[in-house]
Each structure stands twice: as C-alpha cells, then as structure tokens.
Amino acid sequence: xxxxxxxxxxxxxxxxxxxxxxxxxxxxxxxxxxxxxxxxxxxxxxxxxxxxxxxxxxxxxxxxxxxxxxxxxxxxxxxxxxxxxxxxxxxxxxxxxxxxxxxxxxxxxxxxxxxxxxxxxxxxxxxxxxxxxxxxxxxxxxxxxxxxxxxxxxxxxxxxxxxxxxxxxxxxxxxxxxxxxxxxxxxxxxxxxxxxxxxxxxxxxxxxxxxxxxxxxxxxxxxxxxxxxxxxxxxxxxxxxxxxxxxxxxxxxxxxxxxxxxxxxxxxxxxxxxxxxxxxxxxxxxxxxxxxxxxxxxxxxxxxxxxxxxxxxxxxxxxxxxxxxxxxxxxxxxxxx
Amino acid sequence: xxxxxxxxxxxxxxxxxxxxxxxxxxxxxxxxxxxxxxxxxxxxxxxxxxxxxxxxxxxxxxxxxxxxxxxxxxxxxxxxxxxxxxxxxxxxxxxxxxxxxxxxxxxxxxxxxxxxxxxxxxxxxxxxxxxxxxxxxxxxxxxxxxxxxxxxxxxxxxxxxxxxxxxxxxxxxxxxxxxxxxxxxxxxxxxxxxxxxxxxxxxxxxxxxxxxxxxxxxxxxxxxxxxxxxxxxxxxxxxxxxxxxxxxxxxxxxxxxxxxxxxxxxxxxxxxxxxxxxxxxxxxxxxxxxxxxxxxxxxxxxxxxxxxxxxxxxxxxxxxxxxxxxxxxxxxxxxxx
Numbered sequence: 001x002x003x004x005x006x007x008x009x010x011x012x013x014x015x016x017x018x019x020x021x022x023x024x025x026x027x028x029x030x031x032x033x034x035x036x037x038x039x040x041x042x043x044x045x046x047x048x049x050x051x052x053x054x055x056x057x058x059x060x061x062x063x064x065x066x067x068x069x070x071x072x073x074x075x076x077x078x079x080x081x082x083x084x085x086x087x088x089x090x091x092x093x094x095x096x097x098x099x100x101x102x103x104x105x106x107x108x109x110x111x112x113x114x115x116x117x118x119x120x121x122x123x124x125x126x127x128x129x130x131x132x133x134x135x136x137x138x139x140x141x142x143x144x145x146x147x148x149x150x151x152x153x154x155x156x157x158x159x160x161x162x163x164x165x166x167x168x169x170x171x172x173x174x175x176x177x178x179x180x181x182x183x184x185x186x187x188x189x190x191x192x193x194x195x196x197x198x199x200x201x202x203x204x205x206x207x208x209x210x211x212x213x214x215x216x217x218x219x220x221x222x223x224x225x226x227x228x229x230x231x232x233x234x235x236x237x238x239x240x241x242x243x244x245x246x247x248x249x250x251x252x253x254x255x256x257x258x259x260x261x262x263x264x265x266x267x268x269x270x271x272x273x274x275x276x277x278x279x280x281x282x283x284x285x286x287x288x289x290x291x292x293x294x295x296x297x298x299x300x301x302x303x304x305x306x307x308x309x310x311x312x313x314x315x316x317x318x319x320x321x322x323x324x325x326x327x328x329x330x331x332x333x334x335x336x337x
Numbered sequence: 338x339x340x341x342x343x344x345x346x347x348x349x350x351x352x353x354x355x356x357x358x359x360x361x362x363x364x365x366x367x368x369x370x371x372x373x374x375x376x377x378x379x380x381x382x383x384x385x386x387x388x389x390x391x392x393x394x395x396x397x398x399x400x401x402x403x404x405x406x407x408x409x410x411x412x413x414x415x416x417x418x419x420x421x422x423x424x425x426x427x428x429x430x431x432x433x434x435x436x437x438x439x440x441x442x443x444x445x446x447x448x449x450x451x452x453x454x455x456x457x458x459x460x461x462x463x464x465x466x467x468x469x470x471x472x473x474x475x476x477x478x479x480x481x482x483x484x485x486x487x488x489x490x491x492x493x494x495x496x497x498x499x500x501x502x503x504x505x506x507x508x509x510x511x512x513x514x515x516x517x518x519x520x521x522x523x524x525x526x527x528x529x530x531x532x533x534x535x536x537x538x539x540x541x542x543x544x545x546x547x548x549x550x551x552x553x554x555x556x557x558x559x560x561x562x563x564x565x566x567x568x569x570x571x572x573x574x575x576x577x578x579x580x581x582x583x584x585x586x587x588x589x590x591x592x593x594x595x596x597x598x599x600x601x602x603x604x605x606x607x608x609x610x611x612x613x614x615x616x617x618x619x620x621x622x623x624x625x626x627x628x629x630x631x632x633x634x635x636x637x638x639x640x641x642x643x644x645x646x647x648x649x650x651x652x653x654x655x656x657x658x659x660x661x662x663x664x665x666x667x668x669x670x671x672x673x674x
C-alpha cells in the first residue's frame with residue numbers, strides 16, 4: 001500500500017503514537033521562558049563528568065531512559081534507537097547508546113536531527129518493523145562551541161545574528177498503539193543552499209530550507225496554515241524566523257498567525273544574552289518534548305507542524321570556502337482523543 | 338503486520354529489489370583484486386577538484402547518478418536518498434546530494450554506512466513509503482587520513498594491523514518491483530565495545546560487533562552458515578577477520594567455509610602496501626556494488642549475508658581516552674529468479 005503523497009510527504013495509514021517523551025536541560029535553559037516544561041534542569045552543565053562531550057553523552061543517555069520510563073514500557077521493549085547529535089562521529093549518541101544494548105541507527109541532520117529521528121522511528125513503527133522505537137538527539141553549548149567556533153576560554157564576541165546552542169536532550173518513544181498524540185504525516189526535507197557562508201548567522205542559512213519544507217508540506221497535503229494550531233520551526237532564531245516568514249509568504253502562504261520558532265521560544269533573549277535565540281539539536285528537541293507535547297497534553301494545541309531545521313555547517317568545508325547548506329524535516333503531531 | 342523476528346532482525350513480506358548499482362573507485366583500488374568489477378576507475382583521486390573533500394563529494398554524486406541510470410529510472414523517480422560518509426558533518430554526502438534536489442536522510446555508521454543506508458532504504462520501500470530510494474556512501478583515503486590520523490605530507494609509518502581507507506563510492510537503487518536481487522532480511526546492529534583503543538587496529542575494534550550481528554542474525558532467522566553462499570563483513574581486514582571468525586566460533590557457529598571480508602578481497606595487500614587490507618565506508622560499498630552484486634548477477638552466488646562494519650572512532654573521544662565502539666549491520670541479498 002502506498003503511503004506517499006505529493007512530492008515529499010508520507011501520510012501514515014495507522015499513525016504511530018508518541019507514548020512518552022522527556023527533556024533534560026542545562027542551567028541556562030532552566031532560566032529561560034520554557035523552564036516550567038522541562039523534566040530535569042541541571043545545576044551544572046558538566047553533570048559530574050570530566051569533559052563536555054561526556055556530559056552531553058550522559059544527558060542524552062539519561063533522557064532516553066526517562067522517555068522509556070515516561071512511556072510506561074521497559075528498555076527491553078524498545079527495538080531500535082534512532083539518534084544523532086552535532087559532535088564529530090556522533091560521539092554523544094554512540095557513547096550514550098552503547099550501554100542500551102539496542103540496535104542503533106546513527107543520524108546526522110545537524111539541528112534537524114529530532115525531525116529526522118522522529119520520521120524514521122515513525123516509519124519503522126508504522127511499517128510493521130518494530131513495536132517501539134526511540135527517537136532522540138542532544139546538543140551542548142560547550143562541546144559545540146569548542147568544535148565549531150572558538151574555545152570558550154577565548155571569549156569571542158558574538159554578533160547579534162548569532163544563536164546560542166542549547167544544552168539539553170529530548171527523547172521520545174514511538175509506538176504502534178497506546179495513548180498520546182499521533183504522527184499523521186511527515187515531510188522529509190531537501191537540502192537547500194542559497195549561498196550563506198556566515199557561521200554566525202545560521203538562521204539565514206536555514207530559513208530557505210524551512211520555508212521549502214513548510215510550503216512543500218502544505219502543497220503535498222493540500223492544507224492551509226490555519227489547519228494547524230502551530231507551525232514551529234527548529235532553531236532559526238529571530239533573524240531566521242523573519243526570513244522564513246517572508247520566504248513562505250512569497251510562495252503564497254501566510255503562516256504568521258500560527259508560526260513560531262523553538263529558538264525564539266526557549267530563551268529570554270534580551271535578558272539572557274542569547275542574541276538571536278537558541279539553536280542546536282537540543283533546541284527543537286527539548287521544546288518539543290517539553291513545551292509542545294505538554295501543551296498538546298493540556299489540549300492547548302491539537303495539531304502542530306513541527307519542523308526542526310539544520311545548518312549543515314562543517315569547519316572543513318567552511319575553511320575551503322563552501323557555503324552552509326540547510327535542511328528541514330516536517331512532522332505533524334495531532335491529538336486524536 | 339509485524340515483520341520483526343528474533344531480537345533484532347526484520348523479515349520483509351515483499352522483499353524490495355536492488356534495481357541498479359554502481360561503483361566508482363580511485364587508482365589504487367583500480368589496481369587491486371576486484372578491478373574488473375568496478376564501473377569506473379579514476380586515473381587521479383582528485384578528479385579535477387581542488388580538495389580531497391570536494392573530490393570525494395564528486396565521486397559520490399557521480400556514483401549516485403550512475404546507479405540511477407543503471408536502474409533504468411529517472412532522477413525524478415527517486416523519492417528519498419539515504420547516505421553518509423566518514424567526514425565530519427557528512428560533507429561528502431551533503432554537498433553531493435545538494436544538487437539532486439531530493440529529500441535526504443544523513444546517516445553516520447562509520448564504515449557500516451552502506452548497511453545502514455541499505456536497511457533504511459529497504460524499510461522505506463517495503464513499508465510503502467516510496468517506490469524508489471537511493472542508498473549510498475563514500476570514503477576517500479586522503480580526506481580520511483587528514484581527518485582521523487596524520488596529514489599525508491607527514492608520511493607516518495603504518496603498523497601491520499592498519500588498514501587502507503578505500504577511495505570510492507557505491508550506490509544502489511532500491512525499488513518495490515522489477516529485476517535484480519531482493520533484500521529478504523536485515524539485522525540492524527548494536528554498539529559493541531570491548532575496549533580497543535588503537536586507531537591503527539580498527540579490525541580488532543570492529544570484529545566483536547561483526548560477530549555479534551552474524552550470530553544474532555543466524556539465531557533470529559534460525560539459519561545456519563551453510564544457508565549462505567557467502568557471509569561478507571565490511572572492512573575488518575585480515576586481523577579483524579580472524580578475530581571475527583574466532584568470536585563467532587566461540588558462540589557455536591563455524592562460518593569459515595563461506596566467510597570473507599571485503600577489506601581482504603579488495604587489495605592485493607602484499608603488493609599494494611595496504612597491510613591488513615581495505616577499510617572505509619567505500620570498502621564494503623564498492624565490493625558490494627562491484628564484486629558481490631555482479632557475481633550474483635552471474636549466479637555464482639545466490640544468497641549473501643552482507644555485513645558492513647563500522648568503528649565509531651572520533652579524534653575527540655580518542656584524545657579523551659575513550660575506546661572505539663564498533664557496529665555492524667546485516668543485509669541478506671538473494672537471487673529469486
């Protein structure tokens with residue numbers, strides 16, 4: 001049976017459920033606008049570990065365990081784990097998942113990874129390949145800055161277009177039956193590159209990909225923006241959000257009434273010195289598993305188009321003069337009860 | 338309908354076909370034992386590009402185009418592309434796939450990526466989510482040495498346990514009907530880490546994962562080694578191959594009669610100075626799309642268990658004292674005509 005519609009979208013016949021979710025964040029995120037929604041706020045971003053990388057890995061591991069607990073299942077019930085992160089060779093994920101003893105699909109979609117992992121977990125469950133899968137991701141401000149930009153000790157100045165990598169992890173358990181919102185559609189995204197080369201303006205690099213996935217999704221499903229209670233991109237921040245809004249409008253869709261960006265929601269940017277907002281795989285992941293899913297549970301929102309956005313930035317390609325391609329993956333979450 | 342059997346394996350109800358495949362390799366691989374099986378042998382590993390990374394990206398892009406042509410379909414027929422490589426942030430893949438204008442799932446499984454991409458492409462097609470998907474990967478000796486070990490100009494000595502990263506790319510088109518061998522089962526692998534820390538002995542780091550996936554696959558399917566014409570691991574090389582054989586034997590299975598390793602097959606190691614053999618994502622990918630699939634077409638082999646193996650090595654984690662976890666993904670290919 002064919003489940004694909006339009007050019008990129010999948011419409012599930014038996015929409016899989018999000019049975020449980022979890023979020024663990026760092027101290028800064030715990031002082032932000034969404035602080036009341038997170039499951040655990042760390043007092044210290046190292047969490048007793050010796051390195052930032054090991055700390056990120058621990059955060060991801062504990063977040064996965066918490067999601068499994070929140071779903072009311074046992075680790076043994078989980079069949080496959082889909083995860084990725086920003087660190088070279090996905091070391092946050094591979095060391096976190098090593099101890100789980102479960103088959104692992106390593107993913108890299110930059111900050112769009114929560115979308116990529118959700119899509120593949122949902123396809124796996126709906127295709128009959130597993131009863132329960134975990135989809136997860138993480139990021140850590142300190143490990144990301146060290147790898148992609150400057151050593152923290154250097155204390156570089158950040159332009160107003162820069163975003164702040166979220167320290168945190170989000171995980172969900174996707175299952176083929178049970179309680180919780182369902183995933184009705186997914187729209188995996190294309191790589192879009194309009195030539196932005198500034199790693200301090202990732203919002204601009206990702207906005208065209210976000211706009212492309214939003215417009216493609218609406219066309220594929222023959223829906224209009226008002227069919228959604230919320231359209232939430234991943235981590236464009238305030239600069240990228242405005243660009244995405246404009247790019248979508250140019251293609252004939254006005255999403256302003258329902259549109260927000262997780263990177264804009266997470267911090268109190270004027271007070272927290274986070275400039276254009278939050279970013280990183282963890283940004284959309286903890287906003288989803290904290291704010292969005294808990295708001296859906298409270299029936300404040302009943303149908304959300306969630307679109308994590310990724311900037312495929314590499315220091316190697318950037319040093320060789322390449323631009324920063326963007327990608328964005330769309331996932332429709334809906335309350336059906 | 339549930340399609341999972343045992344602890345990790347998926348048995349497809351409607352096994353998807355490999356409709357077309359392709360391989361492009363560098364000059365050294367073109368002088369190796371499998372030279373007659375490759376579609377294109379480059380005279381120069383830079384292939385007219387300015388950097389090793391751009392060369393790898395070009396090799397991958399052209400390999401994908403060739404696989405689509407060999408499958409007898411058009412690029413427009415491809416719905417999703419699954420790809421990954423060894424380079425940080427998958428720049429070989431993302432820049433290769435940027436111009437294809439197709440939804441992209443970025444994967445990282447180190448040198449197991451051909452297995453990961455094949456599994457996900459097969460699940461996507463068999464689940465009814467697409468008619469045609471591309472699964473691909475690449476590696477390049479020069480970009481990999483630069484990133485993981487030493488600058489080429491340094492001319493470091495290589496111990497006998499070291500393997501040689503294959504310059505090359507393999508791609509396949511997976512479809513839900515048509516000619517070509519089918520994928521009947523897949524066994525996604527777990528992360529196995531027995532504490533090996535030597536990046537010059539990746540075969541030892543990966544052998545336990547290879548053995549785990551082989552044994553799990555045989556148990557899950559209730560098959561014996563002789564049910565296969567060949568069991569081929571990805572890139573253990575001569576050192577890892579012996580270890581895998583021994584580890585599998587300890588668990589009660591003797592695979593010696595049907596067992597080989599792509600890293601052992603690809604080079605004439607004593608003449609080509611490649612020590613323990615070939616490695617890299619490209620190693621199993623070009624051995625599959627060159628040697629294995631062409632041998633299946635000639636009916637020399639009719640049922641193969643293909644197990645790409647990955648060492649989740651990162652310079653960051655290695656520098657922080659961590660071991661090198663391994664992973665291996667199993668895919669069963671079968672002639673049904």
